[in-house]
Structure formats: structure tokens, C-alpha cells
Amino acid sequence: MTPSGPQEPELSAPPADPGGLTLKPFDVRLFRESSETTVAKLEKHLADLSLKGLSLTEPAVLSRAARALMTTEREHIAGYDEDRLAAIIDLYVKTGIQVHSPGYMGRQFSSTVPLAGVIDFVSSVVNQPSSFYEAGQLPNVVEKIMADELNRFIGWPADSFAMVTTSGGSLANLTAMLAARNDRFPGFWSEGSAAYLGQARPAIAVGDDVHYSVSRTAGVMGIGEAQIVRLPLNAAQQIDMDAVRPALDAAERRGLGVFCLVASAGTTSVGAFDPIDRLAEVARERDIWLHVDGAHGASLLVSDQLRHRLKGIELADSLTWDAHKMMFTPAPCTLLFYREKDKSRRAFRQRASYVFDEDPDVYTAMDSGGKTIECTKRPMIMPLWVVWAMYGRALFAEKIEYLCRLTRDVHRVLQAEPDFETTHYPESNILCFRYRPGWVREEDVHRLQVTVRDRVKSRGTFFISKVDVAGVAALRVVMMNHLITEEHFRMLLDEIRAVGEELCGNRQNDQQRVGGRR
Structure with a gap:
């Protein structure tokens, strides 16, 4: 005997409009199909815990890629193309800030609770x-x-x-x-x-x-x-x-x-x-x-x-x-x-009669x-x-406390590193610091921070920001992702040092070339 209970409505094609056209994109069956494709892509995205910073694509290149994904149909409603949708989602996901990656430490945009994204989808x-x-x-x-x-x-x-x-x-x-x-x-x-x-x-x-x-x-x-x-x-x-x-x-x-x-x-x-x-x-x-x-x-x-x-x-x-x-x-x-x-x-x-009622009620x-x-x-x-x-509240409180505690911990790490200096004690999850290797001149400290930040960003493993503190540029990290650990921050410092060694080597080569011309 089949259990009784509420039955899901049978999915049917949308009715034709008065002109005899069927608006296929509104078909509820396509809604399910496109949603499943999207969820599968996002699940894969959230499961990827690799270090990813920001990979900038030239606007012209990205524009060409986006245009290539557009239908060439001009006269009729194009058919649903699952591969096209999948490619669009891939392009969307990979060309933005990777807020769920431990390599993302640059801005105040947050990694989100996945359920919050689901409800935003409902909205x-x-x-x-x-x-x-x-x-x-x-x-x-x-x-x-x-x-x-x-x-x-x-x-x-x-x-x-x-x-x-x-x-x-x-x-x-x-x-x-x-x-x-x-x-x-x-x-x-x-x-x-x-x-x-x-x-x-x-x-x-x-x-x-x-x-x-x-x-x-x-x-x-x-x-x-x-x-x-x-x-x-x-x-x-x-x-x-x-x-x-x-x-x-x-x-x-x-x-x-x-x-x-x-x-x-x-x-x-x-x-x-x-x-x-x-x-x-x-x-x-x-x-x-x-x-x-x-x-x-x-x-x-x-x-x-x-x-x-x-x-x-x-x-x-x-x-x-x-x-x-x-x-x-x-x-x-x-x-x-x-x-x-x-x-x-x-x-x-x-006053606007089309939205504000004359007779207020409950x-x-x-x-x-x-x-x-x-x-x-x-x-x-x-x-x-x-x-x-x-x-409940505890989810928010525990994550916020972890991020602030992590920021204090990495502040302690920096204080033990002779080639770095901190600009302040962190009151929350934001920390500014400077890379100060022995070879850098005082008048070059500002430009070094800007260059280091840009080079780190272009490498694509970490994304950090920069800000002027007391008129001098500083590197800035914002801990927004609970997947970040102290070890990830130490890896960031190694990345900064690697960039510094490149810059120092380039500087020495430039000096040698200038000396040779003399």
C-alpha cells in the first residue's frame, strides 16, 4: 500500500502565450536542470581548499571570452545549452576574488556561510x-x-x-x-x-x-x-x-x-x-x-x-x-x-501616493x-x-573570535621576524605591517611595499592589500576566512621574501649594468 501524504506537483511545460509562443526559458523543468548544474559547480568550488589569490585577466581578453559564450541566435529564443551555462559559471567563479580560499587575506568581503548563499538564491x-x-x-x-x-x-x-x-x-x-x-x-x-x-x-x-x-x-x-x-x-x-x-x-x-x-x-x-x-x-x-x-x-x-x-x-x-x-x-x-x-x-x-498609504494600518x-x-x-x-x-549566535561569535585571535597570533609571528615590522597592535582581524629587509633604503620603504603587494598579487597564490599608515605604505591582511591558519600566514611571508629576493637581484643587476657602462 502506498503511503499517503503530500505529493509533489507534476512538472509540466509552461502554457503558450496568446500569440502561440512557448517561453521555454520559464519552463520549471529547466529551472531544476540549470540549478543542479549550478549547485554541482559551486560544490566543487567550495570543496577546493587550495591557495588562490587573485588572477587578473585583461578586460579585453575577458570580454572576448564572455562574448564567445553568448548565443549567436538573433531571431528566435535559443535552446537551453547546459555546456554553455557550465562554462559561464566556471568563468564567473575563477575571475573574481576567491573569498573561500586560505590565500584570500586582502579585503573585508567575507567568505560566506553556504546556507546564506542558498537563501540568497531563493530570494x-x-x-x-x-x-x-x-x-x-x-x-x-x-x-x-x-x-x-x-x-x-x-x-x-x-x-x-x-x-x-x-x-x-x-x-x-x-x-x-x-x-x-x-x-x-x-x-x-x-x-x-x-x-x-x-x-x-x-x-x-x-x-x-x-x-x-x-x-x-x-x-x-x-x-x-x-x-x-x-x-x-x-x-x-x-x-x-x-x-x-x-x-x-x-x-x-x-x-x-x-x-x-x-x-x-x-x-x-x-x-x-x-x-x-x-x-x-x-x-x-x-x-x-x-x-x-x-x-x-x-x-x-x-x-x-x-x-x-x-x-x-x-x-x-x-x-x-x-x-x-x-x-x-x-x-x-x-x-x-x-x-x-x-x-x-x-x-x-x-509623499508618493503610489507607495505611501493614506491610512496607515498594522x-x-x-x-x-x-x-x-x-x-x-x-x-x-x-x-x-x-x-x-x-x-544561533555561537556560530558567528566563534568564527569572529577565531579570526581576531589568529590576527593577534600572526602579529606575534611578525614581531619575531627581523625583516618585518608591524604598524599597530590589532584590535580586530585587520593587521598592517611592512617588509623591511636590510638592503632597502629608508626612502624606498614606501615604494617597496607597493611593489611587493603588486608582485604577490600577480603571482596568484595570495591576495593581500595595502594602505598608507602615517603617510607610508604598509601591507595589509584582513582575516575573513576561518580556514586560514598561522601556517598559511608564514607561507605568505615566504612569498613576500621571495618577491624581495627577486627585487634585490634585479636592483643589483641594474647597478652592475650601470657600472659596466661607466
Whole structure:
């Protein structure tokens, strides 16, 4: 006897349209076939644990390869070609940063939890934009759930805060500063800067190593980069608290009205954490909005061991938190938190009958379209929520703790190597250092780091980045992949030394040729 139970629907071809055409690409049977091909390719990709850096292909060469994979059919719908799809996936996978390889140490893009990618795939197929509840009901509900879950680590009263997702930290920073400006200058949105002629010019204060998106925001908002007050840094690359009040006083004498102070929780350059609690005290004294750009480092909040890096976060007015960095979900997925939920609606003020309902109800109360610049927004919260729902906080905490511990370990390794120097003690999973062999002259140190980084990248085994620290280039590693070990880092140092030996040999040969001509 056959067990009773729900039966899978029988797959059938799509109906013909009124014109008599069958739209074959929409055939659900092809969906299964193409999905199986894709999953097989990705499974092979994830199982490959070899060291892979970045292999750059000349744009013209890559363009020719991509064009060669395009159908030549121009008059009719081309038939499904599994080999063509497989080749496209191969080309896609191999020509980007290999975030799942132990050789990838260069950027803040994360290796992802595979399940998060599966859910992102679901989001692409069902295609439910999430700015409005009626279009994406579950994404809007779980956005509130994740806000509550993560606020447990921030510490705001449960009924007073708000969170909205944005497509990236740059957009979150812009949105938060718009809310801060409109809070301080409520007529700016409708009347522009003309409403405040004769008054102090709107300005923002930032650490000198702030992410470029904050500086860009000043231009986008019409404030102007000349109205950015840059606060000096201390030896740890954090905002120097001894310089904050004098800098703000000097700005006031210049006729600037600082309405927002931006602190960094994990700077992009070195991963430094500004003293949020002490900056909050200054902001409170002067009635300034305190925004924390925690795009990279806010994720440390989920770790009991590392949460202290963001001491005072509950005193901030807003917080940017990128889940696609240290929460290991597909990009983009940024969470923008506000301490006071009423202020979350001050960034934008407009009416549009085609999206904003005249009679709010329990459903429209869930809409986020009025709080973000995006009308159509991916349900980016779904991969994060599903992984959190399935595995809980510990998965994130343990991986973050490992990556930060690994970074401290490789810092110790560097300190024991006479031909290397570190530029800072790592507060998170970012570490900057310099290659300083005995043969390099002081005036050549900067150029050596740039050249070494480029040569290492071109070799294709490791991918690292570089950044200027105190005006001199440094090599930079960002530990985003839990498959990386201390041994992999030692292999990277050997690679750097091999590049150095090549450069030294070339230099000696050049000197000999010059000497011979004399």
C-alpha cells in the first residue's frame, strides 16, 4: 500500500502565450536542470581548499571570452545549452576574488556561510522586494526580529529603537547623517541651505582615518568637504580625545555648526576602534548627534570576549553594521540602527501616493520605504536571519573570535621576524605591517611595499592589500576566512621574501649594468 501524504506537483511545460509562443526559458523543468548544474559547480568550488589569490585577466581578453559564450541566435529564443551555462559559471567563479580560499587575506568581503548563499538564491527566484510589507512580508517581519536579537548586544530599551536595512555601509552612513542633519536643521530638507544663511554652517566631525563614504556624504548632502572637521589620531590610530574639544572649539570659531560626530568601530585601514564612551560624553555636552560607523567592527558585539571594543555603544544615536563583513552573509546586507525610533523617519520626507498609504494600518507600519533611499530593495535580511535561526549566535561569535585571535597570533609571528615590522597592535582581524629587509633604503620603504603587494598579487597564490599608515605604505591582511591558519600566514611571508629576493637581484643587476657602462 502506498503511503499517503503530500505529493509533489507534476512538472509540466509552461502554457503558450496568446500569440502561440512557448517561453521555454520559464519552463520549471529547466529551472531544476540549470540549478543542479549550478549547485554541482559551486560544490566543487567550495570543496577546493587550495591557495588562490587573485588572477587578473585583461578586460579585453575577458570580454572576448564572455562574448564567445553568448548565443549567436538573433531571431528566435535559443535552446537551453547546459555546456554553455557550465562554462559561464566556471568563468564567473575563477575571475573574481576567491573569498573561500586560505590565500584570500586582502579585503573585508567575507567568505560566506553556504546556507546564506542558498537563501540568497531563493530570494532571487521569488523576487520579493522588501521596502514594503505587502511585497515582502516575511523579510519585513524578520527584519524586526533580527533588530530585536542584535539590540540585545547594543543595549537600547526594547520599545524605543529602530533598525532598517540598506544596500551597503556607505548608504547607511549617508542615511544616518541625513537624519542627523534634519534633526538639527529641520528646514534644510524643504528649503535647503538658504534657510540658514547667516547662521553657523552645517558641519560634521570625523576621525582623520574615517571611511571615504563619510567624506563623500558631505558632498552628496551639499555640506561640502570644507565643512568636515577632521579630528587628529593617536598612536593607536584612534581619535585622540585630547584633541577633540580643541578641534570643535576651533570649528566653532570658523563659523561651523557641527551637528554630527562620526566615530569608527573598526576603521578600514587598521581596524581601530574609537573611544565611543568618551566621544559620547563630548557629543552630549555639545548637543551633537553621535553616529558610529561600525560597518566592520560592530559584529564584535555578538562576542562576549570582544564586545568591550565597543564600550559605550548604547550612548550612540545611530550605528552602521555590515552583516556582509563579519557576519559572513552575501553582500550587500547592512543594518542601520537608531537609538530613538522617531528619528529614523527624519532622513527622508516626501509623499508618493503610489507607495505611501493614506491610512496607515498594522501592515504599513512594517514598511521601511519611508526610512531608506531605496524604493526597491533586496530582502537582504533573509540570509542573515536564516543562518541565525538555524545555528544561533555561537556560530558567528566563534568564527569572529577565531579570526581576531589568529590576527593577534600572526602579529606575534611578525614581531619575531627581523625583516618585518608591524604598524599597530590589532584590535580586530585587520593587521598592517611592512617588509623591511636590510638592503632597502629608508626612502624606498614606501615604494617597496607597493611593489611587493603588486608582485604577490600577480603571482596568484595570495591576495593581500595595502594602505598608507602615517603617510607610508604598509601591507595589509584582513582575516575573513576561518580556514586560514598561522601556517598559511608564514607561507605568505615566504612569498613576500621571495618577491624581495627577486627585487634585490634585479636592483643589483641594474647597478652592475650601470657600472659596466661607466
